[in-house]
Amino acid sequence: MSSSTILTLRSKDNHLFTIEQAAAIKSITIKNMLDEGCSSDVIPIPNLDSKILALVVEFLKAENHDLKAFIEEQQISTLIDLLNAANYLDIKYMLDTVCQKIADMIKDKDVEEVREIFHIVNDFTPEEEKAIRDEYAWAYQKNEK
Known part of the structure; x- marks a missing residue:
């Protein structure tokens, strides 16, 4: 062809x-x-x-x-x-x-902003969310510039 x-x-x-x-x-x-x-x-x-x-x-x-x-x-x-x-x-x-x-x-968006962008409903209980945030605290820190 x-x-x-x-x-x-x-x-x-x-x-x-x-x-x-x-x-x-x-x-x-x-x-x-x-x-x-x-x-x-x-x-x-x-x-x-x-x-x-x-x-x-x-x-x-x-x-x-x-x-x-x-x-x-x-x-x-x-x-x-x-x-x-x-x-x-x-x-x-x-x-x-x-x-x-x-x-x-x-x-540079936080979790809530990303959820809003992708229309993601937070289905974690407050306890589950706290446990995740505690375990992965590094992921929730803003980059220092």
């Missing part, structure tokens, strides 16, 4: 997306599927819904200088979905970019 070949990807909810092979093979998973003879007219991507696959296709088509801006505008729930998609599709640069964005979001 030449690099100008157009591929069609199918999301788990049966939406179709077209992408040039040269962009698609930035995904090691897709590249391996093609290398192993996946000659179907449509490549199934069963782990991704159309919302996330559309964003992945947009990411793969983007020029490198656009990627950080692309990630900046996403909500945390979408970032987590993109993180899982990048891991599943083995798109290292996307995985690194999304991980860095999430790391930047939680840097």
